[in-house]
Amino acid sequence: MHPFQYERARNAKSAVSTVSRNASSTFIAGGTSHIDLMKENVHRPDLVVDVSGLPLQSIAAQGGGIRIGANVSNTQVAYHAEVVSRYPVLSEAILAGASAQIRNMASTAGNPLQRTRCPYFRDTSQSCNKREPGTGCAAITGINRVHAIFGASEACIATHPSDMAVALSALDAIVQTQGPRGNRSIPFPEFHRLPENTPQLDTVLQQGELITSIDLPTFSGRSHYLKARERASYAFALVSCAVTLEMDGATIRRARIALGGVAHKPWRTPEAEAMLAGKAPSETLFREAARAAFANAKPLEHNAYKIPLGQNLMVRALMETSGLLPLQGPAGTALASSAGGVAGIIPLTA
């Protein structure tokens, strides 16, 4: 492990100033992602600025929606009554990830900033343009089973691993930041980037730009998250799907769909979203939308399975969100109503 200095941030302003002036420094919050990468020598900062003590720990009403402070833990978000009743997709996505212990430590800002789980990125004996720009990409000719089917480049085919980020994209959340040049509001679908020829950059954040909160806009529809993975818990998504539906009676007024595990960022599906607007929910319609969503997928040697898996997952998520099928949680659990005010995951009983 590379030796480093550790500093506790006194306030947001000084943290931004310190990290923006030193390209070899970084923020840390829960540390559940960043410390692992430092131990594996993937990240080698000279200075770590701990922002976990900054007073960014509240969940508050904000313009009809809610504002979640950057340091609110994933557990606190997932079980917050307003989130469970109004934004169940976010609660379900968080609870589909990691373990209870990790969610207790993981922060609202740190989760969407976790880095790819591409095995070659974490193996310093392999070439990786994301870890070391210009060295090549071992995954392109290697085992690329978990890699991207959308938006990849010749430099990088990695996927983004966060479940929470997929739900935030479908909710059109807004990331609030404080940077060296002032404050910014970044719409979540624009927050993560595609790899292009600079895969070392995961997001549009600048060096030293601090996330202060994530805002959920007002939303009164139904929402739901489903995740396909290799075992029922403690595994990253092969493919996942976050759905929000706003209804006019029995007709879908507006649909937003984001896919996880398929691209370098949560992948919104504008073609499918447009096909659903103004229509009544049906399995036929949802199958057409899923075909449209994956029409431009570009599978690699080992990951073509993500297309039928993703299409079927999307149809199921839409069926459950619209009420055509009972809601199922990600790990063999049935969920309470996502449209009403009932909280939490209920174990499936026979």
Ligand SMILES: Cc1cc2nc3c(=O)[nH]c(=O)nc-3n(C[C@H](O)[C@H](O)[C@H](O)COP(=O)(O)OP(=O)(O)OC[C@H]3O[C@@H](n4cnc5c(N)ncnc54)[C@H](O)[C@@H]3O)c2cc1C
């Ligand atoms: C074994 C294991 C299994 C996991 N499984 C899943 C899973 O299934 N699904 C899933 O989604 N996640 C999973 N995770 C990842 C976990 O959710 C993340 O590690 C966690 O959310 C990161 O949050 P943190 O606060 O610990 O971030 P940290 O490790 O502290 O930081 C992560 C990044 O965020 C930056 N950062 C932190 N706070 C700020 C801020 N306020 N402003 C700007 N930058 C900031 C840091 O500089 C760093 O780059 C798993 C992790 C582990 C270890």
Ligand code: SF4
């Ligand atoms: S896919 Fe991206 S992260 Fe993985 S080895 Fe290639 S460049 Fe690195």
